[in-house]
Amino acid sequence: xxxxxxxxxxxxxxxxxxxxxxVAFYFIILRYQGIKSYLDMISLALQPVMVGIVIAYVLCxxxxxxxxxxxxxxxxxxxxRPLSVLFTLIFAIGILGLFCALxxxxxxxxxxxxxxxxxxxxxxxxxxxxxxxxxxxxxxxxVMQMITSVETFxxxxxxxxxxxxxxxxxVSVLSIGSAIVNLVVSVVVTVYxxxxxxxxxxxxxxxxxxxxxxxxxxRVVMEVVHQADQIFSGFISGKxxxxxxxxxxxxxxxSVLKMPYALLVxxxxxxxxxxxxxxxxxxxxxxxxxxxxxSPPKCIVFLIFIIILQQLDGNVIGPRILGNSTGLSALYxxxxxxxxxxxxxxxxxxxxxxxxxxxxxxxxxxAEYSLKRQGMPMSTAEYAGISxxxxxxxxxxxxx
Numbered sequence: 001x002x003x004x005x006x007x008x009x010x011x012x013x014x015x016x017x018x019x020x021x022x023v024a025f026y027f028i029i030l031r032y033q034g035i036k037s038y039l040d041m042i043s044l045a046l047q048p049v050m051v052g053i054v055i056a057y058v059l060c061x062x063x064x065x066x067x068x069x070x071x072x073x074x075x076x077x078x079x080x081r082p083l084s085v086l087f088t089l090i091f092a093i094g095i096l097g098l099f100c101a102l103x104x105x106x107x108x109x110x111x112x113x114x115x116x117x118x119x120x121x122x123x124x125x126x127x128x129x130x131x132x133x134x135x136x137x138x139x140x141x142x143v144m145q146m147i148t149s150v151e152t153f154x155x156x157x158x159x160x161x162x163x164x165x166x167x168x169x170x171v172s173v174l175s176i177g178s179a180i181v182n183l184v185v186s187v188v189v190t191v192y193x194x195x196x197x198x199x200x201x202x203x204x205x206x207x208x209x210x211x212x213x214x215x216x217x218x219r220v221v222m223e224v225v226h227q228a229d230q231i232f233s234g235f236i237s238g239k240x241x242x243x244x245x246x247x248x249x250x251x252x253x254x255s256v257l258k259m260p261y262a263l264l265v266x267x268x269x270x271x272x273x274x275x276x277x278x279x280x281x282x283x284x285x286x287x288x289x290x291x292x293x294x295s296p297p298k299c300i301v302f303l304i305f306i307i308i309l310q311q312l313d314g315n316v317i318g319p320r321i322l323g324n325s326t327g328l329s330a331l332y333x334x335x336x337x338x339x340x341x342x343x344x345x346x347x348x349x350x351x352x353x354x355x356x357x358x359x360x361x362x363x364x365x366x367a368e369y370s371l372k373r374q375g376m377p378m379s380t381a382e383y384a385g386i387s388x389x390x391x392x393x394x395x396x397x398x399x400x
Contacts, residue, residue, distance in 0.1 A: 014217065015362070015366075047182065048182040048183075048185035048186045048189065049185075049186075049189050051182070051183075051186040051189075052185070052186040052187070052188070052189025052190045052193065053189065053193065055092075055186060055187075055190045056189070056190045056193035056194055056197070057232075057233075057236075058236060058237070058240075059088050059089075059092055059190065059194065060194065060197065060233075061233060061237060062088045062091060062092075063084045063085055063088040063194050064084075066083070066084035066087050066088060067080045067081055067083075067084035070083050070084055081195060082195065084194075085191060085194045085195055088194065089187070089190075089191070205222075208221070220365075224358070224361070224362055224365075227358065227361050228354075228358040228361075231354045231357050231358055231361070232351075232354045232358075235353065235354045235357075236354075238321045239274055239276075240274070241321055242273065242313065242317055242318055242321045243270050243271065243273040243274050243279075244270065245317055245321075246269065246270055246273045246280070246309065246313050246317065247266050247267065247269060247270025247271075247273070248266075248270075249309065249312075250265070250266040250269045250270065250309060251263060251266035253305060253309075254266060254302075254305075257298075257301060257302075257305070259291060259298055259301075259302060260290070260291055260294040260295070260298070261287075261290055261291070261294075264287075264290075265287040265290065265291070265302075268283045268286060268287050269283040269284065269287060269306070269309075270283075271283070273313065274350055275337070275349045275350060276333050276337065276353050277314070277333055277334065277337070278337070280306055280309060280310040280313065281306070281310065284302075284303065284306040287302065287306075288302055288303055288306075328353065328356065328357050328360060332356060332360065333353055333356075335356070336352040336353045336355070336356030336357075337349050337352050337353065339352065339356070340352025340355060340356065
């Protein structure tokens with residue numbers, strides 16, 4: 001018993017020291033700009049590889065499904081892997097091409113009309129507000145002066161940014177060319193990973209086993225990696241499907257309600273819906289401002305619709321698709337978004353929940369193992385009522 005307990009604490013201490021070393025190494029890198037610049041250069045060079053790994057991870061479930069279907073036929077069983085990868089790429093490119101062909105032109109038209117009509121819409125709303133404040137005296141003059149200064153600032157900002165955008169067209173063309181090259185490299189990396197994914201995973205596992213000789217620790221790490229894979233794959237695929245459904249519902253509803261910029265607003269709401277809990281509200285802020293410039297009453301209707309849509313997604317659509325893939329409560333989701341959002345920005349707000357869920361799983365398993373060794377219950381409900389039970393027992397002892 002004692003040896004097993006020592007081994008458990010040794011494993012827990014090893015994990016803690018490893019995490020502490022990673023955090024310390026990260027902050028040391030931030031303190032030394034020379035090391036950070038070299039690492040930034042390396043990360044920039046390997047960026048297409050990292051993007052390819054992410055794409056391969058997202059497309060891997062589709063490739064596995066297609067491979068199982070091809071292996072059912074005797075004639076195609078030998079070439080099931082290449083065919084599955086080929087059709088997976090065709091599927092991904094088809095979805096991306098459909099999105100670009102159907103949605104991007106309309107979104108571009110909406111943005112173009114918005115830039116053209118924005119000064120006029122601001123003037124109309126200012127005129128309405130001025131008519132509301134005509135009966136006031138000093139307060140109205142102060143408010144109108146503030147609004148006029150804000151309008152002047154906005155118009156100057158728009159003009160400056162428009163001219164800056166036009167002047168940087170040549171730089172943008174060069175960056176687009178570099179992005180195309182990186183995208184091609186990422187696609188090539190994705191194909192290699194999908195074609196020979198077992199061998200690359202086996203090499204990583206082989207290297208890990210070569211470094212670590214503790215069999216129990218290796219088994220625990222492999223279990224954590226497997227659980228993290230389930231959490232990330234379930235969360236990413238489910239959240240993408242959930243955001244697509246929310247975007248379609250938003251577009252259909254806004255079209256029925258005859259809202260302005262229905263497609264543009266639906267794309268904003270659908271993309272920001274990838275962020276857990278607060279996504280629809282984050283997308284609703286700029287969307288509500290756009291609608292407010294056209295019609296304040298429709299803006300109120302839109303805000304009511306967003307609240308209903310968020311409740312529908314949070315209570316019906318999301319649980320049906322995602323289920324309990326992360327195992328986190330609403331409080332832990334909020335903490336994960338604030339923590340990883342601060343550390344990693346927008347990307348952290350998206351991947352922070354599955355990352356936090358993985359850390360939560362590790363801590364939970366360690367705590368359950370310790371409680372099991374002590375012969376104590378592992379159910380949280382048992383500990384939620386401990387104080388009440390103790391209070392009742394003390395009262396009973398006093399009465400006796």
